[in-house]
């Protein structure tokens with residue numbers, strides 16, 4: 001428990017995770033949603049003040065330390081920049097934004113305000129992801145030759161019908177932003193930055209409800225000469241099937257799999273074995289469907305550590321920008337088949 005005071009912008013689904021962990025690690029002082037009922041419900045549960053306008057909250061809640069942004073993707077930049085310019089540190093949900101220009105503006109706003117900017121990428125804390133990242137950093141896989149990322153999830157029409165922003169090009173941005181940006185972040189974090197991409201994408205069964213692709217295949221060349229593929233779809237029949245990364249290195253091959261990168265499925269490493277891993281948190285459960293692993297407790301642990309001068313930001317603005325830049329490259333390179 002810390003003395004840090006937080007405000008939360010956007011009181012939707014993921015905000016519930018934020019509120020819960022803010023409450024465990026500090027004080028949730030104020031909440032804001034354009035839907036007054038949602039703001040009021042959060043305010044009542046956490047004894048916070050409710051607002052329906054971000055500008056009013058930022059003006060009145062001067063003793064807040066950190067503002068957490070849980071609004072739709074396309075609003076992250078505007079809300080983050082307003083909060084930074086008002087003198088607050090910011091925790092911004094993934095994806096950092098849906099344009100590279102916006103990410104740059106967010107980083108500059110943090111620099112100008114001399115405030116910290118945290119991007120939420122909680123999959124970095126999944127036990128098998130932590131173990132494989134350590135393996136790579138220690139050089140135990142040797143040179144990385146290639147990587148294969150599979151994102152086979154299910155998002156049906158009901159999912160999109162229930163939202164006023166998911167499926168919209170201007171507020172959602174694409175399946176790589178909303179469903180799979182965690183996975184792209186891990187490619188960047190574990191393998192490196194991407195030099196060249198080629199993409200095919202199509203919208204097979206969501207044409208009436210989603211303004212972008214529901215499926216794509218991508219080939220990648222990294223700056224360090226590693227090669228990669230991404231095979232992504234939200235058409236896995238009936239339910240989520242797999243979220244996996246397979247890495248082939250000079251001295252070892254590993255696969256992190258399960259539905260949410262939550263299991264170490266394969267390892268064959270020269271003179272080394274990853275020990276039995278702790279069981280991770282379950283996935284975020286949204287009733288009809290599941291999201292990524294629920295590690296927001298670790299995100300807020302990091303926020304508190306850093307603001308108390310005891311740590312390094314787990315995912316900073318520069319890394320958030322890199323994921324957006326890679327996704328942007330993938331979309332720019334794509335041949336639309338619809």
Ligand SMILES: NC(=O)c1ccc[n+]([C@@H]2O[C@H](COP(=O)([O-])OP(=O)(O)OC[C@H]3O[C@@H](n4cnc5c(N)ncnc54)[C@H](O)[C@@H]3O)[C@@H](O)[C@H]2O)c1
Pocket residue numbers: 009010011012013014015032033034035038052054070071072073075093094095120122163177178284291292
């Ligand atoms: N880290 C993760 O695993 C994870 C999981 C789910 C969602 N997310 C991200 O979190 C964000 C929110 O997603 P969600 O599923 O909770 O969406 P949601 O639709 O349930 O919630 C968004 C909320 O923002 C509110 N809102 C919209 N415009 C606003 C404004 N101008 N001011 C204040 N509030 C406003 C909406 O009324 C809504 O209540 C998205 O960026 C999404 O990509 C991250």
